[in-house]
Amino acid sequence: xxxxxxxxSKKEKEKARLKKAKEKKEKAEDRKANGSKGKSLEDMMxxxxxxxxxxxxxxDPSKKIRINAADIPTGVAKQEDIPYDTVRNGVVTFxxxxxxxxxIKDQQTQESIFVHINALTEPxxxxxxxTFETEQGKKGLSAINVKKx
Numbered sequence: 277x278x279x280x281x282x283x284x285s286k287k288e289k290e291k292a293r294l295k296k297a298k299e300k301k302e303k304a305e306d307r308k309a310n311g312s313k314g315k316s317l318e319d320m321m322x323x324x325x326x327x328x329x330x331x332x333x334x335x336d337p338s339k340k341i342r343i344n345a346a347d348i349p350t351g352v353a354k355q356e357d358i359p360y361d362t363v364r365n366g367v368v369t370f371x372x373x374x375x376x377x378x379x380i381k382d383q384q385t386q387e388s389i390f391v392h393i394n395a396l397t398e399p400x401x402x403x404x405x406x407t408f409e410t411e412q413g414k415k416g417l418s419a420i421n422v423k424k425x
Contacts, residue, residue: 321334323335326339362409363407363408363409364382364383364384364407364408364409364410365382365383365384365405365406365407365425366380366381366382366383366389366405366406366407366408366419367380367381367383367403367404367405367406368380368391368400368401368402368403368404368406369381369388369402369403370402371391371400371401371402373393373399376392376393376394377390377391377392377393378390378391378400378402379391380406380408380419380422387417389408389410389417389418389419390413390415390416390417390418390419391408391418391419391422392418395408395418395419395420395421395422396422397421397422397423398423398424400422400424404424404425405424405425406422406423406424406425407422407423407425408420408421408422408423409421
């Protein structure tokens with residue numbers, strides 16, 4: 277007599293496969309019974325009220341705000357030149373003489389501004405009080421005409 281070719285693991289796999297197929301069929305029947313297909317457009321619409329909450333009721337037309345399209349600014353706003361003192365005061369926070377650059381901390385705005393050795397009128401060291409002007413460099417503001425106070 278030959279042995280059965282069905283092993284325990286084969287039986288378990290077959291049970292799991294049948295169970296999965298049964299669950300899939302039940303889910304499909306449930307979707308069919310409770311499905312949202314066939315609903316009208318109004319049933320599917322959602323609105324946002326004046327407080328930003330999602331609601332199923334349409335907004336009140338009397339609360340609608342009319343905006344004139346001509347009143348909406350387009351393009352970039354003009355930046356007017358703000359007159360300010362071109363000579364600034366600051367403190368040298370870092371300066372590397374070997375590499376020829378450093379940074380000055382502006383006393384008014386507290387921003388760090390790059391300074392190159394070519395922009396100096398006299399040698400600088402860290403913690404020196406200086407006066408300087410700025411210009412726009414490749415990577416941001418750069419100090420020029422740097423003088424000790």
